[in-house]
Amino acid sequence: MKTETQMKIPKTTTMDDISSSNNPNSSSFLVQNSDLILPWLTHQQLANLSLTCKSLHNLTKIITLIRISDASRTFENFPIPFHNNCINNNHNLNNHPYSYFLYTPSLILSNNLPRYQPWGWMGSSVISPIAVKTVDESESVSFVDVVGCECGEVCDDDGCLCFDGGDGDVGIGRECGVGCSCGRECGNRVSQNGVRVRVKIVRCDGKGWGLFADQVIAKGEFLFQYAGELLTTKEAQRRQQYYDELSSRGRFSSALLVVREHLPSGKACLRLNIDATKIGNVARFVNHSCDGGNLSTKLIRSSGALFPRLCFFALKDIQKDEELTFSYGEIRKRSNGLPCYCNCPSCFGTLPSEDT
Numbered sequence: 001m002k003t004e005t006q007m008k009i010p011k012t013t014t015m016d017d018i019s020s021s022n023n024p025n026s027s028s029f030l031v032q033n034s035d036l037i038l039p040w041l042t043h044q045q046l047a048n049l050s051l052t053c054k055s056l057h058n059l060t061k062i063i064t065l066i067r068i069s070d071a072s073r074t075f076e077n078f079p080i081p082f083h084n085n086c087i088n089n090n091h092n093l094n095n096h097p098y099s100y101f102l103y104t105p106s107l108i109l110s111n112n113l114p115r116y117q118p119w120g121w122m123g124s125s126v127i128s129p130i131a132v133k134t135v136d137e138s139e140s141v142s143f144v145d146v147v148g149c150e151c152g153e154v155c156d157d158d159g160c161l162c163f164d165g166g167d168g169d170v171g172i173g174r175e176c177g178v179g180c181s182c183g184r185e186c187g188n189r190v191s192q193n194g195v196r197v198r199v200k201i202v203r204c205d206g207k208g209w210g211l212f213a214d215q216v217i218a219k220g221e222f223l224f225q226y227a228g229e230l231l232t233t234k235e236a237q238r239r240q241q242y243y244d245e246l247s248s249r250g251r252f253s254s255a256l257l258v259v260r261e262h263l264p265s266g267k268a269c270l271r272l273n274i275d276a277t278k279i280g281n282v283a284r285f286v287n288h289s290c291d292g293g294n295l296s297t298k299l300i301r302s303s304g305a306l307f308p309r310l311c312f313f314a315l316k317d318i319q320k321d322e323e324l325t326f327s328y329g330e331i332r333k334r335s336n337g338l339p340c341y342c343n344c345p346s347c348f349g350t351l352p353s354e355d356t
């Protein structure tokens with residue numbers, strides 16, 4: 001006689017089960033606990049739920065409106081709204097009224113990545129976004145031989161050794177950091193306090209979402225850093241291949257950026273791979289422009305920090321409602337690059353790309 005044993009693994013209820021359920025009992029459970037459950041759902045899960053009953057339709061609509069009003073999930077100094085002029089006015093969830101991604105205001109290591117983050121809460125509920133443990137707060141200090149300034153409360157460019165020594169033009173800068181005696185309010189920590197200007201995320205023809213100025217920005221002003229997951233080069237290459245595959249099958253926007261810091265000799269000495277596709281900040285919405293756009297980038301290293309930050313500055317005076325763009329790079333190794341819609345007179349026709 002033959003016996004067959006099968007271990008019965010209990011099936012756990014997932015967010016997908018909940019959001020695809022149209023059982024009336026689960027609907028009323030969801031309505032009663034909406035402020036605890038709905039903020040954890042993705043855009044697609046909310047869209048599924050909104051079809052199950054009128055109450056859930058109304059509740060998902062409220063969550064959607066809150067999400068549209070601030071992409072940063074309150075992590076930043078100002079709310080950063082989405083504007084999608086391409087959709088009809090009844091906020092049809094299937095028409096992408098916002099872009100779904102997890103938010104980090106700063107660089108983060110992959111092993112600290114949250115799987116979910118609540119977004120959009122209602123009434124008296126106090127679910128706040130889960131703070132992600134960023135590279136700035138954690139690993140840096142323990143790896144670096146910390147030599148900072150001892151200016152005390154106020155640092156100025158006369159005596160502080162952390163001020164840029166005139167090397168700003170080559171795209172590398174310095175700031176005070178955890179190794180210094182000054183505090184978070186020090187004027188030489190511009191890039192460490194989140195997004196510094198009002199911006200909005202707007203749906204653009206052909207390019208997906210883009211980032212626009214929501215105020216006048218003066219030439220030279222700091223805007224934000226490029227935040228996301230820090231990857232090893234091997235992992236960056238693996239993901240790039242995967243993203244290329246997805247892009248070739250249809251519209252997919254990846255936000256994997258490779259930055260190389262060069263020695264004066266011209267040889268690359270540091271390669272930073274920052275992926276903001278799954279988790280990032282507003283910089284992930286900056287589109288490419290073949291004429292160089294209106295933003296410049298600079299790597300800023302603060303004393304005591306293991307990794308520099310890639311920071312964006314205004315290359316010229318920028319008007320309110322102007323799109324913020326920069327050049328994704330000069331290397332054009334692939335002939336099958338994606339079409340570019342930057343619309344500038346010097347447009348090359350395809351987006352810059354290289355084999356990572």
Ligand SMILES: C[S@@+](CC[C@H](N)C(=O)[O-])C[C@H]1O[C@@H](n2cnc3c(N)ncnc32)[C@H](O)[C@@H]1O
Nearest residue numbers: 207208209253254255284285287288340341342
């Ligand atoms: C870092 S994301 C920028 C935000 C993106 N538009 C979105 O909707 O999430 C980079 C992607 O945006 C799109 N993109 C950026 N600049 C573009 C341009 N000038 N023309 C066409 N597509 C562009 C490409 O799909 C590219 O892979």
